Amino acid sequence: MENKTTYEQLLINNKDWVTEKLAEDPSYFGRLSVGQNPPFLYIGCSDSRLPIDLFTGADPGKIFIHRNVANQVFLNDMNLLSVLEYAVKVLKVEHVIICGHYKCGGVEAAYSGTTMNIVENWTMNIRDIAMEYKKELDAIEDYQERLNRLSELNVIRQLRQLCKTSVMHAAFNEGAYPKLHGWVLDIAHGLINELPLPIDEWKEYGLLPAGYQS
Numbered sequence: 607m608e609n610k611t612t613y614e615q616l617l618i619n620n621k622d623w624v625t626e627k628l629a630e631d632p633s634y635f636g637r638l639s640v641g642q643n644p645p646f647l648y649i650g651c652s653d654s655r656l657p658i659d660l661f662t663g664a665d666p667g668k669i670f671i672h673r674n675v676a677n678q679v680f681l682n683d684m685n686l687l688s689v690l691e692y693a694v695k696v697l698k699v700e701h702v703i704i705c706g707h708y709k710c711g712g713v714e715a716a717y718s719g720t721t722m723n724i725v726e727n728w729t730m731n732i733r734d735i736a737m738e739y740k741k742e743l744d745a746i747e748d749y750q751e752r753l754n755r756l757s758e759l760n761v762i763r764q765l766r767q768l769c770k771t772s773v774m775h776a777a778f779n780e781g782a783y784p785k786l787h788g789w790v791l792d793i794a795h796g797l798i799n800e801l802p803l804p805i806d807e808w809k810e811y812g813l814l815p816a817g818y819q820s
């Protein structure tokens with residue numbers, strides 16, 4: 607099936623897709639409608655090029671998703687916090703993945719200072735990360751490589767933020783918590799880069815329980 611992208615075609619594609627699915631498996635939507643039990647919470651960028659289900663071959667029902675510009679975690683974001691609380695407390699996801707991507711417009715705009723209006727506020731935290739890691743970033747000659755590194759640093763920072771939420775804090779105290787993962791998707795090659803995380807440092811500062819294992 608060739609997907610076209612006019613508005614009208616979206617609804618035609620939907621009908622075609624349902625027909626195809628039902629031909630393969632008549633009970634597909636019946637099973638899907640029973641409920642969800644996803645093992646993964648995914649927090650990613652809103653960029654249209656990142657349908658994570660497609661990139662990971664995950665079926666509907668497997669990944670609970672929250673997306674915003676440049677995959678930010680703010681401790682006062684009711685949208686993110688309610689998604690996180692539901693995922694951790696009710697769905698009891700086994701893994702939380704924060705996923706950034708190379709060539710992220712939000713990261714680049716924040717770094718170059720070209721954001722405007724509300725997005726400028728939203729991505730200010732990335733500017734702070736860039737200032738904090740100025741020495742490391744300045745040492746990277748290639749501009750795109752430097753932005754790539756900032757995308758990675760941004761993911762790691764947002765995971766650290768996640769550890770500070772009351773939701774995660776409560777889960778850590780109860781001893782039943784999901785594993786945390788930092789990903790950066792390389793759009794140019796389609797591959798996911800799994801980032802090493804400073805787990806020991808986070809434990810030292812009490813952001814993760816001593817018994818946490820990655």
Ligand code: CO
Pocket residue numbers: 651652653675676707709710711712713
């Ligand atoms: Co992005």
